[in-house]
Amino acid sequence: MHITSQPAAPGPQADAAHSSTDALGVSAAQARSAALEEMILVDPGRFRVLTGDRPTGRLHLGHYFGTLHNRVRLQNSGVETFVLIADYQVLTDRDAADGLTGYVEELVLDYLAVGVDPERSTIFTHSAVPALNQLLLPFLSLVSVAELSRNPTVKDEIAHSQQSSVSGLMFTYPAHQAADILFCKANLVPVGRDQLPHLEVARTVARRFNDRYGRGDAVFPQPDALLSPAPLLLGTDGTKMSKSRGNAIALAADADETARLIKGAKTDSERRITYDPAGRPEVSSLVLLAALCQNRTPQRMADDIGAGGAAALKRTVTEAVNEYLAPIRARRVEYARDRAHLRRTLHEGNERARAVADATLAEVRAAMNSRC
Known part of the structure; x- marks a missing residue:
């Protein structure tokens, strides 16, 4: 990691050098993070x-x-x-x-x-x-x-x-x-x-x-x-999940609101559900969300849904999210009193x-x- 140095001269070589420097900085930070996790233990x-x-x-x-x-x-x-x-x-x-x-x-x-x-x-x-x-x-x-x-x-x-x-x-x-x-x-x-x-x-x-x-x-x-x-979770419209864009599922949302938001989430026309973040980002984000809530791999989650299509995917995600958030929401209601x-x-x-x-x-x- 580093503060950006004096800008290089414009052109492909400068762009490549900048990208290489960024990659080296992130790589070093990742290596250091892994070492820190060991120290924390x-x-x-x-x-x-x-x-x-x-x-x-x-x-x-x-x-x-x-x-x-x-x-x-x-x-x-x-x-x-x-x-x-x-x-x-x-x-x-x-x-x-x-x-x-x-x-x-x-x-x-x-x-x-x-x-x-x-x-x-x-x-x-x-x-x-x-x-x-x-x-x-x-x-x-x-x-x-x-x-x-x-x-x-x-x-x-x-x-x-x-x-x-x-x-x-x-x-x-x-x-x-x-x-x-x-x-x-x-x-x-x-x-x-x-x-x-x-x-x-x-x-x-x-x-x-x-x-x-x-x-x-x-x-x-x-x-x-x-x-x-x-994990990178997209909003229900397929863009970055954000408080200001109205595309996020709030922790404070109830089960019905969660179901409504997920039902309206963007997917695609392909019936078989696969986990392919690069090729199918919207579908893959929903698969990942369900997998996180159930502590499973997204690949296994996608395989289980299989040819069920978007309807089965959204039903699975809704059930997983509502089950996972239920105790958090219950505590939130209690504290709010x-x-x-x-x-x-x-x-x-x-x-x-x-x-x-x-x-x-x-x-x-x-x-x-x-x-x-």
Whole structure:
């Protein structure tokens, strides 16, 4: 993993070189992730994880199998876990944060329902931890405008933004994520491949701060990426599953809504069901979803459905999803009856995160010999 270097001259050779470099970076991250998984098994207590979500809508099955399931696994293995509800970052690509309080509570509900334990994981919000956000200013002094503007994730977000223009906050997004990670001195961050450039900014900030102010001591660890083999689940329309596209099955959806959404999912005209992600992405995504819910291989799942066609596939997926989510939904309903408990959970998590952030900010100020 690496920050994109000075752009190469245009042309096929430059494109090939860029692709090769990206592939090498991902390959190295995958090898390192495999080694880290072995270390976690041996000594989980040496790791601290930072992960989280923006409160912009209900979490869905893509979130569950992509990240939530892994968070609970790490927590249960003994890894100290911080779960951030990134409410300030809602404004990076939109004009207002409508319904924010409700979305925050919905996230806490989803976290508790899937098994995030507030006794072992710290759930907190940006807005409740001022010292975390104060780290953004010194961190921004450690990265250049060119480095931020070249960040491929930022470029992609700008390209796909529905706004006529984006605010300067978008360019600070990687540095703000560095503050998220480093305020608690997290040394492990579960990410997808597309988030590696953001994590590299955090590593760069940590390294440069240590070099400039550390006086021989490492104030911050350089966090490692933990690449999970997260499955790619498409939305019901065959595109990326997204909260904003109305193509996702929310964890909070009931059995009838789930059945309706799956019934309307895009498939194809071929009757025999096969698992072929490249040739039949929509069908294969449904097969994979059923397989994940039943802890089976997608190939075996497709073979069992065989010539049943789209109707049999959708019936199988609906039954598998509703059976798998039933206990999660039951817990969610139970937690939702006590909103005061949700607020207490968040309050206690915010208190713990504030104490950690205050200590880190004090250490940063001392290292910089500054009161900024």
